[in-house]
Amino acid sequence: MDRLVFGCGYLGNRVAQRWLESGDRVFAVSRSEQSARAMQQDGLLPIVADVTQPESLVDLPEVDTVLYAVGFDRLSGHSIADVYVQGLQNVLAQLPAPRQRLLYISSTGVYGQSAGEWVDESSICQPERAGGLACLAAEQELEKQRAELDSCILRLAGIYGPGRLPRRDALLAGEPIKAPADGWLNLIHVEDAVRVVLAAATAGQLPDRLLVSDGTPLRRQQYFAELCRQLDAPDPCFDEQQQSETDRARASSSKRVSNRQLLDLLGEVIVFDSFAGGLADILQAGGDSSDPGAA
Numbered sequence: 001m002d003r004l005v006f007g008c009g010y011l012g013n014r015v016a017q018r019w020l021e022s023g024d025r026v027f028a029v030s031r032s033e034q035s036a037r038a039m040q041q042d043g044l045l046p047i048v049a050d051v052t053q054p055e056s057l058v059d060l061p062e063v064d065t066v067l068y069a070v071g072f073d074r075l076s077g078h079s080i081a082d083v084y085v086q087g088l089q090n091v092l093a094q095l096p097a098p099r100q101r102l103l104y105i106s107s108t109g110v111y112g113q114s115a116g117e118w119v120d121e122s123s124i125c126q127p128e129r130a131g132g133l134a135c136l137a138a139e140q141e142l143e144k145q146r147a148e149l150d151s152c153i154l155r156l157a158g159i160y161g162p163g164r165l166p167r168r169d170a171l172l173a174g175e176p177i178k179a180p181a182d183g184w185l186n187l188i189h190v191e192d193a194v195r196v197v198l199a200a201a202t203a204g205q206l207p208d209r210l211l212v213s214d215g216t217p218l219r220r221q222q223y224f225a226e227l228c229r230q231l232d233a234p235d236p237c238f239d240e241q242q243q244s245e246t247d248r249a250r251a252s253s254s255k256r257v258s259n260r261q262l263l264d265l266l267g268e269v270i271v272f273d274s275f276a277g278g279l280a281d282i283l284q285a286g287g288d289s290s291d292p293g294a295a
Helices: 012-021 033-041 080-094 130-143 168-172 190-202 220-231 245-251 260-266 275-284
Strands: 002-006 025-030 045-048 065-068 101-107 117-119 151-156 158-160 187-189 209-212 255-257
Parallel strands (some): 065 101, 117 255
């Protein structure tokens, strides 16, 4: 089968490599000539294009599956709305017919719940942060074409995995965590996210959207305590007074994400149904390098 990936980053590149391993022909879009050359060496068919530049998106290949996993690069010179909303509009306008399945990687940040409520695919979306607002606006653009495009929105919880263990180095150094100890976190191991994408690409009829999480929310204090335990780091300490505005905004969201519909439709795609198990697997494999992100 032919696949097309927009956004060959932490998730997209893993999916692309799995498709290659299964014998598929995989096109991958990159803004960078250098990245395109690296993709070619990996067996991908690179397309040098920028989702914010419509003229660069002409002559896109006709494929069986499109994965849209474009992240926001703060150094790009564009706003998050330019990349997420206008970028998706540009791609949808250029995709050749007949259009096959499109999987759009969104975020559980589209929800604004803050009192620990459980959310599912039917829950109201009232995001307050720029990322959630842009994701929701992009989803709405995609839904306008639902009648003519076989698409599914995958709302992912926070991705962790090898090389992506937020605040690892700070914890090892015994530095205080500039966030409240309370509040719910929702996570998904990157390899489980890959399995979800692969399963969704070949599944029968899918709903408009699916929530993608490990189904086991944990409080922020539990997350850091487990991370410290497995890293043999000092016990975590929290300093809410030193929070940045970004940290404060992130911490204001507190909900619990259900993955029931995902499991009902796609089966046993979640291997790491708890952060403790997923973290143990990462550390045993030696993938414990740091990541600057925050939880």
